[in-house]
Amino acid sequence: MTMNDMVDLGEFVDSDDECDVEDFAEDPERYSQGLYYPVCIGDVFSNRYRIEHKLGHGGFSTVWMAHDMLKKEDIALKIMSPGQPGEHEYHMYKKVLLAVSDTSNLLLCKDTFLVHTPANTHRIVVLPLQGPNLRDYTVNQPIVTRMKGAVQILQALSRLHDGGIVHRDLNSANVMQSLRPFDTSSIATKYQKLGRPRKVPVRPSQWKEGELVRPISATQDLVLDTFFIGDFGLAVEVGTVVTDSFQTPAKYCAPERSHNVDPSLALDIWSYMCLFAELYTGIPLFRGSANATAIRSMVNYLGPLPESWKGQFTGGGSSEDAWYNQQRMPNPGSEDLRERLERLRPDVSSNELDLVLGILRWGLAYRPEERPTALEILQHSSFKSLMQNYGIKF
């Protein structure tokens, strides 16, 4: 490492460019509330992990790229908010490692430690470094890569389910693609590839300085065709009665979860199907950030919900009788699922559309007990034929 490498801590942008950083960063209020731990580029944790860049954030964490000075490798540090959710996630990493015999394509914790603030304790988990998540990156990729992703995610899910674990939060922000290995010995080379950190100070200043940093944006040549499922923060063992109200974003959340039904492996199959459709078309299948809006969009494409669910809606806001009306006619002029696929994939044959529609209708059965398992989809001739169309054998 050269002297220059050691002192390159990125750049504070001037006030005109602050929104270029803030629009991509976490809500700074959460630092004042003690939910996020303030971090600066160059900070060293556990005498070992030197922060070099930002990777992303979620509701319960900020995620940073760091260099493990002991092992001389780049890793990701996920710094959890204080409290139970972070501890649960750590506990689930341990459970997955014990219960799942083949953990390929699952993003699991390599190390963990605690850091303390004057008021709180935060758990930090060390994860293998990955590249962009699907939410931010899917559309940039060729369809063959996206279909490889669809297979790998399903294989990973099948392994997780074999170990009796429900992920509960499978969505495009929790699937990441690997980065091509590059020279990790020089910060200059890394910043050349990933962009130099652009940052603004966390205001008001905390008990320790902190920075909002725009996350890395990897160029296409750096991103590999290898996909990982991460974020086990909501995962549970099969059969667990869930009392918290946390759920995956409405667009990916199976409708039974807003109708009083406990999570099962089939919940992940629904979310997987939403991802599969998104990978196939390049955009999310259902719309809406609220459960009621997402359900309206499901009913539009898949028809009415089971009549027996009427009166059970717990998804926030009010339900509509029309969702459960078995005689419901499609809204005049609204697009059905086939028309939507035809519009978004005008390049494919009608035979292929039949395969995709068949897979979607099968996996998106409303009643969880009617949905196939991950293994059944992987072994089904329609799924195999579809993948063969893209030269993918597995």
Ligand SMILES: Nc1ncnc2c1ncn2[C@@H]1O[C@H](COP(=O)(O)OP(=O)(O)OP(=O)(O)O)[C@@H](O)[C@H]1O
């Ligand atoms: N190992 C990693 N390598 C690279 N980027 C990562 C890694 N882990 C997480 N990220 C990035 O950070 C983002 C947030 O991570 P994650 O979803 O695990 O946080 P979270 O707080 O649990 O989120 P949520 O609000 O969904 O619960 C991800 O969408 C991804 O872009």
